[in-house]
Amino acid sequence: MRTAWDLFRDMEDLRREMDRAFRNFGLPPWTSPITRFAFLPGEAARVYPLLNVSEDEHNIYIEALAPGLDTASLKISVVQGQLSISGEKPSLNGSVPGEAYHRNERAAGRFVREITLPAEVDEAKAAAEYKNGILLVTLPKSEAAKPRQITVKVG
Amino acid sequence: MTEKTVPVRTDKKGDLAATREESRYLVPAVDIYETSEGLVVVADLPGVDKDGVSVRVENGILTIQGKSAWKPLGTAFLEEFGLMDYFRQFELPGEVDQGKIGGEFKNGVLTIRLPKAEKAKPVSIQVKVN
Numbered sequence: 001m002r003t004a005w006d007l008f009r010d011m012e013d014l015r016r017e018m019d020r021a022f023r024n025f026g027l028p029p030w031t032s033p034i035t036r037f038a039f040l041p042g043e044a045a046r047v048y049p050l051l052n053v054s055e056d057e058h059n060i061y062i063e064a065l066a067p068g069l070d071t072a073s074l075k076i077s078v079v080q081g082q083l084s085i086s087g088e089k090p091s092l093n094g095s096v097p098g099e100a101y102h103r104n105e106r107a108a109g110r111f112v113r114e115i116t117l118p119a120e121v122d123e124a125k126a127a128a129e130y131k132n133g134i135l136l137v138t139l140p141k142s143e144a145a146k147p148r149q150i151t152v153k154v155g
Numbered sequence: 156m157t158e159k160t161v162p163v164r165t166d167k168k169g170d171l172a173a174t175r176e177e178s179r180y181l182v183p184a185v186d187i188y189e190t191s192e193g194l195v196v197v198a199d200l201p202g203v204d205k206d207g208v209s210v211r212v213e214n215g216i217l218t219i220q221g222k223s224a225w226k227p228l229g230t231a232f233l234e235e236f237g238l239m240d241y242f243r244q245f246e247l248p249g250e251v252d253q254g255k256i257g258g259e260f261k262n263g264v265l266t267i268r269l270p271k272a273e274k275a276k277p278v279s280i281q282v283k284v285n
Contacts (some may be wrong), residue, residue, distance in 0.1 A: 047235075050235040051233060051235050052233065052235060052236060053231070053234075054228050054229035054231045054232055054233040054234075055232055056230065059229075061229055061234075065201050065202075065235075065236045066263055067199045067260065067263030067264045068199065068263065092186060092197060096188050100189045100190065101186065101188045101189075102187040102189060102194070103156075103185055103186060104186050104188075105184040105186060106184045106185070106186045106197065106271040107184075118232050119175030132201060132204060132224065132225075132262070132263045133167075133199070133202065133203075133263015134201050134202055134263065151216070
């Protein structure tokens with residue numbers, strides 16, 4: 001009687017599990033990618049700032065995790081369905097010499113991030129707000145991109 | 156300053172909600188630098204309202220806590236961060252004057268100033284050369 005146990009399938013499953021585990025930046029597989037080190041620079045965050053893009057019926061929301069930004073340096077633009085955010089996070093008062101630091105975990109400097117938007121937006125009505133260190137860009141979807149109900153006539 | 160985590164005591168013992176909060180938190184990124192006046196601690200606490208920040212000094216331990224006021228919006232298309240409450244503790248060095256600690260919170264960045272006690276400030280010593 002042949003058993004249902006297939007060596008190669010088990011190996012394939014194991015390999016897939018290991019891939020998934022290591023994709024998690026080497027942390028144990030039971031922690032989600034959104035881990036305790038969600039925004040520390042270095043190995044956990046190779047891009048800056050971290051973005052959350054979400055949508056509802058009317059808008060696309062982009063949140064950027066960026067405390068301490070110099071808002072005057074921010075440039076947000078939408079070109080051909082791609083949103084681009086650039087700006088600068090200034091380092092602490094430049095009068096502090098390097099050797100006076102006991103710890104330096106926060107990053108500083110210029111950044112750029114580009115993201116392809118999942119739907120067409122009406123750039124003219126875009127709005128951006130910077131609150132509590134999170135930059136929220138609200139892009140209203142253009143009329144053509146909004147979902148439309150199609151009524152079915154039962155004849 | 157050495158990092159030292161001492162479990163925060165809540166008043167209600169056996170309150171499951173409080174103990175659950177203590178074990179799941181984000182560690183905020185922190186810069187610590189020293190000036191002639193004292194130490195300055197700068198912590199990134201994005202997503203926290205100014206009412207949600209709490210800084211405490213107890214038994215020589217500085218505790219930084221932040222309650223996250225962030226909630227996800229809409230259906231996620233890309234989710235690179237999720238915010239939980241923040242918690243970090245440090246052991247204060249002896250020369251900090253604990254009565255004069257002050258700070259401010261702006262745009263998600265908490266700055267805490269820990270002035271040195273008078274007797275610990277650097278005193279320049281005049282050297283007489285014959």
